[in-house]
Amino acid sequence: MILRDRVAIVTGAGSGIGRAGAQTMAREGAHVVVADINLANAEETVELIAEAGGSAESLVVDVTDDRALQTGIADTAARLGRIDILHNHAGAQVSGNLEQVAIDGFDKSWSLNVRAHFMAARFVMPIMKEAGKGVILNTSSSSGVLYDREMIAYTTTKHAVIAMTRQMAGDYAKFGVRVNALCPGWVDTPFNEPFIAQMGGRDAIESYIAEKVPLRRWADVSEIAEPILFLVSDRSSYMTGQILVVDGGETVV
Numbered sequence: 001m002i003l004r005d006r007v008a009i010v011t012g013a014g015s016g017i018g019r020a021g022a023q024t025m026a027r028e029g030a031h032v033v034v035a036d037i038n039l040a041n042a043e044e045t046v047e048l049i050a051e052a053g054g055s056a057e058s059l060v061v062d063v064t065d066d067r068a069l070q071t072g073i074a075d076t077a078a079r080l081g082r083i084d085i086l087h088n089h090a091g092a093q094v095s096g097n098l099e100q101v102a103i104d105g106f107d108k109s110w111s112l113n114v115r116a117h118f119m120a121a122r123f124v125m126p127i128m129k130e131a132g133k134g135v136i137l138n139t140s141s142s143s144g145v146l147y148d149r150e151m152i153a154y155t156t157t158k159h160a161v162i163a164m165t166r167q168m169a170g171d172y173a174k175f176g177v178r179v180n181a182l183c184p185g186w187v188d189t190p191f192n193e194p195f196i197a198q199m200g201g202r203d204a205i206e207s208y209i210a211e212k213v214p215l216r217r218w219a220d221v222s223e224i225a226e227p228i229l230f231l232v233s234d235r236s237s238y239m240t241g242q243i244l245v246v247d248g249g250e251t252v253v
């Protein structure tokens, strides 16, 4: 077990990729704090981890609420005595081009996809500095390294996550804190439900993906969870400020 005795906070761990990453960290011995805005989903993740013999607890929090986020992180650190891993994963996709996107949708994208990552990292950093080690993983997207049509809020914020990750990595390496970014491509989770509806159903999206992605399919969450484990564990101990793109070849053009 490569994460034995470590404490990990994973935001957005009530579903999809965040849940799969949390389960994999717990499988490897970490105690996982399942941070999510949705109580039922967070508790379901905790139960799944417990059923598999792992250790987890839920933290119901809207990560865009600075005060709630700060309190949740401070309480966790005080109770458990350490925070070794922060995976900033919760995010949202708001569609539209420059003229179409709702302004509050753009602001919401910024506050969830970028600002919440920034705030959570800011709250854990003193704890990691004091420990002389720590790992922060920020979820970006393949849309952080390419441009989607009519997705200005998403691509802008996901590109910003990468800039912020590299900046944090350079500033905090001297304290033993590593910061990397994860860029998933198409992953089969509830996140894509609005897009599936817009495309006209599962068959339509699957043929769209088969055409766009060289591996001709989308990823199962387990195929993103293993790269997450690599990035949050000592397996990537000499890696900081890097971007891991896991996209079936979508960004190969």
Ligand SMILES: NC(=O)c1ccc[n+]([C@@H]2O[C@H](COP(=O)([O-])OP(=O)(O)OC[C@H]3O[C@@H](n4cnc5c(N)ncnc54)[C@H](O)[C@@H]3O)[C@@H](O)[C@H]2O)c1
Pocket: 011, 012, 013, 014, 015, 016, 017, 018, 019, 035, 036, 037, 038, 041, 061, 062, 063, 064, 089, 090, 091, 092, 093, 112, 139, 140, 141, 142, 183, 184, 185, 186, 187, 188, 189, 190, 191, 192
């Ligand atoms: N699924 C994909 O195809 C894909 C591809 C690239 C990047 N991503 C990124 O992965 C992240 C989520 O994707 P997923 O597929 O795991 O989604 P998902 O919809 O399965 O899960 C998202 C989780 O985040 C939680 N959440 C939403 N807003 C929150 C908030 N304000 N505070 C706390 N929790 C909140 C939700 O309750 C949910 O449990 C996003 O950052 C997204 O950009 C997903």
